[in-house]
Amino acid sequence: MQRLTLTAIPDLFTLPYDEVIDVRSPSEYAEDHVPGAVNLPALDDNERARVGTVYVQDSRFLARRMGAALVARNAARHLEGYLADKPADYRPLVYCWRGGQRSGSIALILGQIGWRVGVLEGGWRAWRKLVQQALYEAPFPAPVLVLDGNTGTAKTAILNKVAALGGQVLDLEGLARHRGSLFGLEPGIEQPAQKGFESALALQMARLDPTRPVLVEAESNRIGAIRLPPGLWAAMRAAPRVEIAAPLAARAEWLTRAYADVTGNAGELAARIDALSPYQSRETIAHWQTLAQAGDFAPLAAQLMQAHYDPRYARTRLRQAGTVQQVLTTDSLSDAAQDALARRIAALLG
Incomplete structure (x- = not known):
């Protein structure tokens, strides 16, 4: 698993990957995503809320255990569905909100198959920072x-x-x-x-x-x-x-x-x-x-x-x-x- 850092938006055109996968929840993806990315959620909106509630109100350990089980089930669904026909040399680039547990978990599973998987360092937040710089700080x-x-x-x-x-x-x-x-x-x-x-x-x-x-x-x-x-x-x-x-x-x-x-x-x-x-x-x-x-x-x-x-x-x-x-x-x-x-x-x- 390789961690990749985008330093400018044009870097997106030269990535050595076949596809960008957004593993955030559907509502996060609907609000904004890296253009062209497909949405294969590690957790859907309801699951993410449930895990978050346990994390805050009960224990981090129980939340992580619950999240791991849900991520594994969702990864299996994606492997049997959208990813079922991907070839042995498939190269996905995965990201979540900040390049943490959700993207790391999915990338680990995909990497065990033999695919060359990358994770976007900083996740969607890093992409959003580049967008803000281009639109609000740099001249047209x-x-x-x-x-x-x-x-x-x-x-x-x-x-x-x-x-x-x-x-x-x-x-x-x-x-x-x-x-x-x-x-x-x-x-x-x-x-x-x-x-x-x-x-x-x-x-x-x-x-x-x-x-x-x-x-x-x-x-x-x-x-x-x-x-x-x-x-x-x-x-x-x-x-x-x-x-x-x-x-x-x-x-x-x-x-x-x-x-x-x-x-x-x-x-x-x-x-x-x-x-x-x-x-x-x-x-x-x-x-x-x-x-x-x-x-x-x-x-x-x-x-x-x-x-x-x-x-x-x-x-x-x-x-x-x-x-x-x-x-x-x-x-x-x-x-x-x-x-x-x-x-x-x-x-x-x-």
Whole structure:
């Protein structure tokens, strides 16, 4: 069993292991984990609580004996399940909360099989420290170009097309699993926890080429419930901007297509319109609900942008320090028009 120390996030790309295994409980894993790690708990949430109670209220010896028995049963379950088809030369890297008993116990069992097992020194806490350093202490690692434009200008779709053309991009809404407004959460999708978002973001930042500009979509400092780290937010505010300008009708048509998952669910759509009640009059909300019930989604999208999203976006834009480098005007937001815009933006990135 080898103990391995990560000194920087890019070290994760060069580890001499086939897979990273997080042996913490499912709730710990759900909040945050090393990106790409699989969860094979040494103790589940209930078992961990039971062992902890015995440790505090009864005796350390009894708690350790109970924990050892539970870990052995869970290890057997993993060996007969997820790990059953792993070859003789399998190389797992194991970690727990601080690189202690849980990871050491699982690593010992896996090592006895003959697998070359590593344990992450310091466990998840060591990983979290690297993430915090990257996001809260170090400057953003590459020059930023912000993709701007009013709601409905297909910024996320164009961002992804720029990436497909080889441009360096950072898709913050993708990492946050949110499209950036009260309508932005896809039905049935939950946002990651803040720490989980930060781990994924730090990994993406570590992969950036610092000699090339990175395209980032204009955002506020929050995407749904997720907060952007202050260093990234400051870099975005000061960055030059390329703005997409399109007529209201084209934007409404695009939003109707892009948010078909919301408009296709009458209850979901009604709830999201109601969520705008603190900002709009009762009569306006009622009118929008009538449009939604009638299936008049393009007029609804147009009125939402005119009365709510465009004014809010304008106020946010006034707080940005970066200058508009170029305005790209388009009459359409069809796939072909988006392709053309993506090529122009990719050329700006160089």
